[in-house]
Amino acid sequence: MIRYVSNKGGGTPVDFETAILTGKAPDGGLYVPTSLPKISKEQLKSWKSLNYTDLAFEILSLFIDRATISSTELRKLVDDGFATFYHPERIPFYTLTSKKDIIIQELFHGPTLSFKDVAMGFVVNLFNFFLKRRGEKMSIMVATSGDTGPAAAYASIGKETIDTWALYPEGYITEEQERQMTTIVAPNVHAVRVTNCTNGSDDLDILIADLFADESFQKKMKLSSVNSINWGRVMMQTVHYFYGYLQNVDMVGEPLNFAVPSGAFGNLCAGALAREMGLPVGKFILSNNENNCLQRIFSNGVYSREKVINCASSAIDISLPINFWRYLYFVIGQKPEKIKQWMEEAEKGTKIAFDEKTHQQFSEGFLTASISDELTLSTIQKVYATEGYLLDPHAAVAVAATQHVSDDLSGNTKTLCLATAHPSKFPDVIKKALETKDLPKQATHASLEKAKSYCQKIYECSFNDMHTTLSATMQANTAYRTKA
Numbered sequence: 001m002i003r004y005v006s007n008k009g010g011g012t013p014v015d016f017e018t019a020i021l022t023g024k025a026p027d028g029g030l031y032v033p034t035s036l037p038k039i040s041k042e043q044l045k046s047w048k049s050l051n052y053t054d055l056a057f058e059i060l061s062l063f064i065d066r067a068t069i070s071s072t073e074l075r076k077l078v079d080d081g082f083a084t085f086y087h088p089e090r091i092p093f094y095t096l097t098s099k100k101d102i103i104i105q106e107l108f109h110g111p112t113l114s115f116k117d118v119a120m121g122f123v124v125n126l127f128n129f130f131l132k133r134r135g136e137k138m139s140i141m142v143a144t145s146g147d148t149g150p151a152a153a154y155a156s157i158g159k160e161t162i163d164t165w166a167l168y169p170e171g172y173i174t175e176e177q178e179r180q181m182t183t184i185v186a187p188n189v190h191a192v193r194v195t196n197c198t199n200g201s202d203d204l205d206i207l208i209a210d211l212f213a214d215e216s217f218q219k220k221m222k223l224s225s226v227n228s229i230n231w232g233r234v235m236m237q238t239v240h241y242f243y244g245y246l247q248n249v250d251m252v253g254e255p256l257n258f259a260v261p262s263g264a265f266g267n268l269c270a271g272a273l274a275r276e277m278g279l280p281v282g283k284f285i286l287s288n289n290e291n292n293c294l295q296r297i298f299s300n301g302v303y304s305r306e307k308v309i310n311c312a313s314s315a316i317d318i319s320l321p322i323n324f325w326r327y328l329y330f331v332i333g334q335k336p337e338k339i340k341q342w343m344e345e346a347e348k349g350t351k352i353a354f355d356e357k358t359h360q361q362f363s364e365g366f367l368t369a370s371i372s373d374e375l376t377l378s379t380i381q382k383v384y385a386t387e388g389y390l391l392d393p394h395a396a397v398a399v400a401a402t403q404h405v406s407d408d409l410s411g412n413t414k415t416l417c418l419a420t421a422h423p424s425k426f427p428d429v430i431k432k433a434l435e436t437k438d439l440p441k442q443a444t445h446a447s448l449e450k451a452k453s454y455c456q457k458i459y460e461c462s463f464n465d466m467h468t469t470l471s472a473t474m475q476a477n478t479a480y481r482t483k484a
């Protein structure tokens with residue numbers, strides 16, 4: 001039986017269903033499997049010709065007991081999670097014609113046009129599946145730096161077992177992202193605009209943690225989260241590393257690099273776990289914007305919290321890379337007491353200087369770069385001018401980072417740059433980069449045009465008193481659940 005424990009070591013081991021529905025472990029830690037499955041080269045080879053959903057089924061089967069979800073049910077959950085994708089291949093690739101060693105992995109063909117859809121559809125389906133079976137209902141809360149909220153809101157449409165509350169910081173996300181949440185017509189989906197956030201979505205993460213800690217509220221509302229603290233998100237994201245690898249190497253066993261625009265480290269944590277499972281990764285290129293918390297951790301061995309600044313690649317404007325602690329748990333050989341100490345220091349805002357051995361262990365195989373807005377924009381411009389291919393600001397950060405570290409990449413290894421959003425979500429950045437008022441066709445999307453023709457439905461509150469106002473609003477909205 002596959003068991004899950006908190007990376008901080010508290011509580012007792014739980015089954016997969018509990019780990020998913022609880023989101024965060026009761027001791028404030030992150031759920032991790034007691035061990036990671038190991039995948040041999042032979043097994044990898046046998047997966048080479050699988051399409052994305054078939055591969056997802058194989059990999060997820062290693063983390064989920066048949067007694068919890070039968071194969072037929074798991075198949076259906078996976079297929080349903082990707083049925084709404086706009087591209088028949090789900091996750092296609094594009095090789096830069098001007099730089100053949102750079103391949104773009106397009107993770108943005110889901111219903112809300114960001115890589116968050118890759119895991120979210122599946123995880124929300126899982127919630128609905130478990131809750132239906134139990135005859136229960138829950139409230140899901142997510143804070144968003146722009147893309148998690150739309151993905152969670154969209155995935156929740158028509159799911160009668162959950163109410164979803166998507167909280168976003170005013171002024172930190174694009175109008176397109178906002179409209180993706182506020183124009184959804186579904187009684188169980190609620191968009192909350194929060195004014196006066198000084199640290200973007202990090203502020204909202206802290207507030208949600210407060211609400212979760214309020215025991216009577218938590219009991220009444222049955223709160224959970226589908227932020228990347230939820231194991232289901234990270235687990236599902238391991239798949240696109242295996243898929244990207246198998247689709248792009250000539251021979252299984254040769255190394256492939258991955259460049260990942262990173263904020264909360266959920267995506268890259270999944271990649272690092274895939275490497276632990278046996279994926280032959282060359283280098284990871286950790287790509288930050290000017291909010292370079294992760295870059296400082298990996299290159300200097302120092303964790304410290306800085307103020308969040310607004311960048312062109314706004315979805316990675318984050319200073320709390322929570323999933324780093326999940327990765328660290330495995331890479332230092334599962335020492336929960338150490339993780340507990342560090343996580344608690346980080347929560348207090350204490351600066352942490354990792355000892356040399358730990359720093360060496362976790363930074364093995366990682367290259368890092370912090371990319372300025374100026375370079376982000378010029379990368380978008382250059383690639384578009386040379387080959388008519390339009391990068392979104394986050395993919396541009398990954399491409400720029402790859403070029404920045406190119407001297408440290410060995411000879412003829414190829415790099416997969418993870419394109420995490422569709423450019424149409426960031427029209428203002430694209431206009432600025434291309435120095436034009438008219439967006440090229442690649443910077444538009446029919447779904448976003450459609451969203452402009454609806455009224456917006458928004459709850460608004462101020463960060464300053466939102467613990468009180470939001471909890472009252474949530475209770476009033478879900479009062480029907482307790483009525484006889």
Ligand SMILES: *Cc1c(COP(=O)(O)O)cnc(C)c1O
Pocket residue numbers: 114115116146147148228261262263264265266267268315316394420421
């Ligand atoms: C969320 C997001 C990221 C960062 O992913 P993490 O898992 O938080 O590191 C990168 N790009 C886009 C477009 C995103 O929405």
